[in-house]
Amino acid sequence: MITLRGLTKRYGGKTAVDDLTLELTPGTVTGFLGPNGAGKSTTMRAILGLDAPTSGTALIDGRRYADLHRPLRTIGALLDAKAVHPARSGRDHLRAVALSQAIPFSRVEEVLALTGMTDAARRRAGTYSLGMSQRLGIAGALLGDPQVLMLDEPVNGLDPDGVRWIRTLLRSLAAEGRTVFISSHLMSEMERTADRLVILGQGRLIADETMERLLAGAQVRVRGPQLRPLAEILRAARWTGPDELTIAGHTTEEIGRRAHELGLVLSELRSVESSLEESYMRLTANSIEYGAQA
Numbered sequence: 098m099i100t101l102r103g104l105t106k107r108y109g110g111k112t113a114v115d116d117l118t119l120e121l122t123p124g125t126v127t128g129f130l131g132p133n134g135a136g137k138s139t140t141m142r143a144i145l146g147l148d149a150p151t152s153g154t155a156l157i158d159g160r161r162y163a164d165l166h167r168p169l170r171t172i173g174a175l176l177d178a179k180a181v182h183p184a185r186s187g188r189d190h191l192r193a194v195a196l197s198q199a200i201p202f203s204r205v206e207e208v209l210a211l212t213g214m215t216d217a218a219r220r221r222a223g224t225y226s227l228g229m230s231q232r233l234g235i236a237g238a239l240l241g242d243p244q245v246l247m248l249d250e251p252v253n254g255l256d257p258d259g260v261r262w263i264r265t266l267l268r269s270l271a272a273e274g275r276t277v278f279i280s281s282h283l284m285s286e287m288e289r290t291a292d293r294l295v296i297l298g299q300g301r302l303i304a305d306e307t308m309e310r311l312l313a314g315a316q317v318r319v320r321g322p323q324l325r326p327l328a329e330i331l332r333a334a335r336w337t338g339p340d341e342l343t344i345a346g347h348t349t350e351e352i353g354r355r356a357h358e359l360g361l362v363l364s365e366l367r368s369v370e371s372s373l374e375e376s377y378m379r380l381t382a383n384s385i386e387y388g389a390q391a
């Protein structure tokens with residue numbers, strides 16, 4: 098269990114994380130989303146005690162990271178897959194970590210096998226591809242057989258086979274009752290992997306929903322030659338084509354009635370399921386800090 102209470106982190110005048118309160122529960126894969134610079138990595142660093150919060154707390158099973166006796170047995174984390182000594186072999190890297198946590202070397206072999214890294218374990222980590230480095234990082238996170246796993250962009254650099262492997266692994270770790278917390282920018286992958294989503298925008302919590310509820314937000318699609326009056330009265334309407342509006346939070350009946358009241362001709366009126374990407378874009382539309390000015 099990870100518990101954040103009013104977590105705030107400022108760097109000079111910049112508020113990277115703003116009063117974040119969250120509870121990440123066992124048995125669940127929680128996806129952590131947000132535009133570039135939203136504060137995801139800062140939150141993860143605060144949980145690991147790598148960044149001291151300006152105010153608020155980040156606790157793992159009720160304790161600060163610094164107060165955990167052998168932290169890797171409680172929480173396994175991957176923040177930066179390339180943060181490994183390049184001259185060390187993958188196996189020696191894991192053995193060094195194992196030694197520091199009183200973990201037997203037999204566990205090193207187990208996690209190498211689990212991550213498909215046994216054959217590459219003798220090679221120097223500096224020669225690994227990004228995908229291999231990710232696998233080694235995941236092996237390191239699993240080393241202490243922790244109940245809590247936190248991975249920053251775990252599918253980054255993995256090939257399709259690797260992406261599927263990590264999805265299955267994370268789902269099975271959650272099914273065993275572990276708390277799994279992952280960040281990603283890959284919406285389709287999150288949609289398949291996570292049970293719950295936490296979305297940050299400019300350091301603030303903008304959504305904390307089950308995947309089911311996020312996707313259930315059905316939308317209505319309307320086509321017609323002169324929809325502008327409809328767009329003007331419905332705040333949730335977005336132009337998705339020159340003569341097409343997509344509207345969240347209304348039923349087809351409501352939209353049909355409004356169009357009739359306005360005397361509009363419609364060529365199409367239907368409800369569409371939203372994808373995670375659409376829900377995400379809608380929720381974060383006002384929090385994109387580093388977006389293209391399209």
Ligand SMILES: Nc1ncnc2c1ncn2[C@@H]1O[C@H](COP(=O)(O)OP(=O)(O)OP(=O)(O)O)[C@@H](O)[C@H]1O
Binds near residue numbers: 139
């Ligand atoms: N050490 C630091 N010093 C100053 N500002 C920082 C520092 N670390 C992060 N920031 C700022 O805090 C904000 C949040 O950054 P963070 O890396 O947590 O975002 P993120 O959501 O992980 O982004 P990305 O998706 O791009 O990885 C950004 O504006 C960033 O520039």
